[in-house]
Amino acid sequence: MSIQAVNVRNQFKGKVSEIIRGEVVSEVDVQTPFGIVTSVITTRSVDELGLAKGSEVVALVKSTEVSIAKL
Template identity: 85%
Template sequence: MSIQAINVRNQFKGNIKEIIRGDVVSEVDVQTPWGIVTSVITTRSVDDLGLVVGTEVVALVKSTEVSLAKL
């Protein structure tokens, strides 16, 4: 399967570093050149996608709100 077009502009290509499985949801850590991106997805999706440590993925980030704090 390949993605031909997508409207999400924030895309981070990387490899799965760790999967913390839960009964219903799992945390998936993706190592990117810019750091780790963590996604919380259903455990069923982890299984359906065949995700394992080392799998190459693209983390797609789309949000209606991004909050900033001045340091």
């Protein structure tokens, strides 16, 4: 599955392997077939997406930014 609604060509399907929560931002590690991709996103987004260890996601990579979309 790929996310069609965004203009990001580099999409890596994986599972959340770790979340390091902060007050405002959190680090989300995603294990992909190519290795671990880390995203720094707001803690609010972590909660709104319902992300947890083992969640299936797509890491959307554009330049130095890594976005997360829950499957």
